[in-house]
Amino acid sequence: EVQLVESGGGLVQAGESLRLSCAASGFTFGDYAMSWFRQAPGKKREAVSRIKNDDDSTYYADSVKGRFTISSDKAKNTVYLQINNLVPEDTATYYCAADWYLLLTQLIREEDVDYWGQGTQVTVSS
Numbered sequence: 001e002v003q004l005v006e007s008g009g010g011l012v013q014a015g016e017s018l019r020l021s022c023a024a025s026g027f028t029f030g031d032y033a034m035s036w037f038r039q040a041p042g043k044k045r046e047a048v049s050r051i052k053n054d055d056d057s058t059y060y061a062d063s064v065k066g067r068f069t070i071s072s073d074k075a076k077n078t079v080y081l082q083i084n085n086l087v088p089e090d091t092a093t094y095y096c097a098a099d100w101y102l103l104l105t106q107l108i109r110e111e112d113v114d115y116w117g118q119g120t121q122v123t124v125s126s
Helices: none
Strands: 003-007 010-013 018-025 033-039 046-052 058-060 068-073 078-083 092-099 120-125
Touching: 003 092, 018 033, 018 092, 018 120, 033 068, 033 078, 046 068, 046 078, 058 068
Parallel strands: 010 120
Antiparallel strands: 003 018, 018 078, 033 046, 033 092, 046 058, 068 078, 092 120
């Protein structure tokens, strides 16, 4: 059974940092790319970052470049998202996702994701 379990969300103040984690199981982690999406209230879910587990290439949405860092620990089958200098606009549910399209060298479209996590809430107060 495939599982993606996110953790690390919470309520934080603007300017603080968070590290989200996503523990994966039930598939060959190294054969997939891992992404983080977020969905703010009333908005469409958007991809914010992706890492390819074959070569560790990383991709970011323009809106988060410089503040978000994605990383992957293949020994632990876990992907992380470090978020620095949080702003209220980062408030959203953050989802972990896996896709098999290792030839794709950009963020993945929502409809092309193979597996989804349940999400972790991040709330940033001003």
